[in-house]
Each structure stands twice: as structure tokens, then as C-alpha cells.
Amino acid sequence: MRIPDLASDRLVLRPLRPSDAPDLAKYCQDIEVSKYLAVVPHPYPENAANDWLEKQDKGVAGINMAITRNDALMGVVGIKASTERDVGIFAPTIGYWLATAYWGKGFMQEAVRRLLDWYLPLEPTEKMCAAAFEDNPRSINLLRNLGFEEVRRDTGYSVARGEKVPEIIMQLTSERFQQMGCA
Ligand SMILES: CC(C)(COP(=O)(O)OP(=O)(O)OC[C@H]1O[C@@H](n2cnc3c(N)ncnc32)[C@H](O)[C@@H]1OP(=O)(O)O)[C@@H](O)C(=O)NCCC(=O)NCCS
Incomplete structure (x- = not known):
């Protein structure tokens, strides 16, 4: 599937490119x-961004x-x-992160809403899942604002x-x- 650029009021979501590696790193x-993420290591290895971008290509x-x-x-x-x-639910999972300089301005809510506007009509199960660490109120609030509801508590692993x-x-x-008036 070709993924289109998705524009919202303030943002453009676009496919990743190899030239994004320095910013990602x-x-x-x-x-x-x-x-707050499951699989991103710390310290972040030198080649990790390039390796991850190569996976996107494939x-x-x-x-x-x-x-x-x-x-x-x-x-x-x-x-x-x-x-x-x-995560115990047969549904795709959404994940996200934003550089700290941009936190608290509603950018991620706007980005997730835009991605779901495009994606949910394509999804036959008509469900999305998300997992947030309990000590991450920003992410939990964001998900609740978009209509996500808690289904259970679990234990995740943070690399x-x-x-x-x-x-x-x-x-x-x-x-x-x-x-929720989101679509
Ligand atoms: C989680 C994250 C994406 C939020 O991005 P953001 O653009 O700052 O989020 P938004 O501004 O769109 O919305 C955050 C919501 O949390 C609220 N919030 C902000 N700071 C908060 C805090 N310290 N405690 C509780 N809620 C807070 C905001 O007010 C907003 O809710 P509201 O609209 O009801 O006011 C960002 O903090 C991040 O990238 N964190 C690190 C990676 C991460 O946690 N990824 C998600 C893993 S599940």
C-alpha cells in the first residue's frame, strides 16, 4: 500500500526517509x-536509526x-x-513519540487523530490498541481524549x-x- 502524506491543521505526516536518521538519532x-517506549534502547546506538529506517523500507x-x-x-x-x-487483543497497536521541545502543545493528539482518520476505515477489525506505561500520564490523557478506554493492566518491558x-x-x-467527533 502506498502511504500518502497526511496533512492536518499544523502538521504533515509523511513516510520516513533515510535522511531522517540524524534527527531520529x-x-x-x-x-x-x-x-516511555518499549523497544528504544538507551544509550541509543550510533547505527540504530539507520537500521530502523532500513526496516521501514522493507x-x-x-x-x-x-x-x-x-x-x-x-x-x-x-x-x-x-x-x-x-497485548492480548487482536487489534493493531498505535505507538508514538515526540521530541521534548514540542510537548504540551497538542501536537501528538493532532497527529494520532489524523493517522486514525486515515487508517481506521481501512482496518477490518475496526479496533485499535495502545499500551502506555502507568507513569506516563501525558500519553494516557492523550489516548483518553481520543476515545481509547482501558481494557486491562499488564506489565511491559522498557529496554x-x-x-x-x-x-x-x-x-x-x-x-x-x-x-468523540474525531472522524
Ligand atoms: C506522550 C507524548 C507523545 C505527548 O505528546 P504531546 O504533544 O505533549 O501531547 P498533547 O499535547 O497532544 O496531549 C497530552 C495530553 O496530556 C496532558 N498533559 C500534559 N502534561 C501532562 C502531565 N504532566 N500530566 C498529565 N497530563 C499531562 C495534556 O494537557 C493533554 O491533555 P489535554 O488535552 O486533556 O490537556 C509526549 O509526551 C512524548 O513523546 N513522550 C515520550 C514518548 C511517549 O511517551 N510515547 C508514548 C508511549 S505510550
């Missing part, structure tokens, strides 16, 4: 970002989009197929922290997304 080195890492504003990369939002992560972390598994149906 710069932002993923920040423990304030990686400690189409084996789900759909990942660069979040940009005025052509500057601010973060990434992506969707993994239901088979890529065992950056090197430990297990309590997490909340949340789910969104297309119907609820529409009820």
Missing part, C-alpha cells in the same frame, strides 16, 4: 523520550510516519500489525530502563472514535 538519545515494521511541521521532523507515529506485539514497567492496555473502536 538526536531525539531517541533523550531518555525522557525513550524511557515494509516489515508496520506503518511509521514522520511528524513534521514546516518540514522539520518532530517525532514519529506508527501502527503495528496485531501480530507484532502480544531503555532495562526493567519491567506496569502498563495500561487501552482500546479504541471506530464507533467510539466517531462518537
